[in-house]
Amino acid sequence: MKDEKRLAVREFTHWSKGYDRSILQWLLFSPSHQALIKRIREVAGDRPTRLLDVGCGTGVFAALVRSTLPNVQVWGIDLVGGMLEKGRARWQEHRGRVLPVQGDSENLPFETGVFDLVTCANSFHHYPRQDRAVQEMARVLRPGGRLLLIDGYRDNIWGWFIYDVCVSTVEQCVHHASAGRFRALFSDAGLGSVVQHVHHGPAPFILNEGIAPAGVPRPHFGGLRVATSRPSIDEVGRGD
Numbered sequence: 001m002k003d004e005k006r007l008a009v010r011e012f013t014h015w016s017k018g019y020d021r022s023i024l025q026w027l028l029f030s031p032s033h034q035a036l037i038k039r040i041r042e043v044a045g046d047r048p049t050r051l052l053d054v055g056c057g058t059g060v061f062a063a064l065v066r067s068t069l070p071n072v073q074v075w076g077i078d079l080v081g082g083m084l085e086k087g088r089a090r091w092q093e094h095r096g097r098v099l100p101v102q103g104d105s106e107n108l109p110f111e112t113g114v115f116d117l118v119t120c121a122n123s124f125h126h127y128p129r130q131d132r133a134v135q136e137m138a139r140v141l142r143p144g145g146r147l148l149l150i151d152g153y154r155d156n157i158w159g160w161f162i163y164d165v166c167v168s169t170v171e172q173c174v175h176h177a178s179a180g181r182f183r184a185l186f187s188d189a190g191l192g193s194v195v196q197h198v199h200h201g202p203a204p205f206i207l208n209e210g211i212a213p214a215g216v217p218r219p220h221f222g223g224l225r226v227a228t229s230r231p232s233i234d235e236v237g238r239g240d
């Protein structure tokens, strides 16, 4: 595993113990989760929906989805076993409708085209290969499926100070992408209709949204592992 990922594992294994009580839950995570819930409700309505939450942590967002949007089935993936372990009670409570998986955002252990929605909240700045992660999120979306990605907004002076100065000092090896960089990453991954919303506040964040093309071959995924080597999402979920 590369050094940056080792750092992330060390940081979140340590942080997992007090993670759910962090002031960031109130300052950043909860507002960003509410923004995602609002958007999911708008785009999915009451339809049965398969959602993958990348960098799911202790499952706070997954549990919120289940309690507010009962027709959404959630798969959560996180690199750090300690974070998933800390969310054990949540996974148990929503057993069968929320399925945690340990894995890397840059190499998702799912077949191509199986999710209606992919979400990623407050995790993306930890990924060393952000291009690869967005390509993977786009790959697992069905045609017409939607990626909703939230991370800290660093394109104004306050956001820059919070994320590029303070957060970068506390957490090493983090990279908060600019709005322009997000647009380029989404476009390179074949995602269209890209829309961005900035939420201002003490900890500003940006919600980036893009849609997987309908029925268009995506040749830039040719270099990734073939889909047939991956388990189906039903297989991945079984036994959790």
Ligand SMILES: C[S@@+](CC[C@H](N)C(=O)[O-])C[C@H]1O[C@@H](n2cnc3c(N)ncnc32)[C@H](O)[C@@H]1O
Pocket: 005, 008, 012, 029, 054, 055, 056, 057, 058, 060, 061, 077, 078, 079, 080, 083, 103, 104, 105, 106, 120, 121, 122, 123, 126, 127
């Ligand atoms: C700040 S927490 C956010 C958790 C959750 N999404 C939320 O909003 O509360 C970031 C999460 O990203 C996970 N993470 C870091 N690097 C990752 C990677 N390469 N693949 C998957 N998850 C990763 C960490 O383990 C951690 O749980």
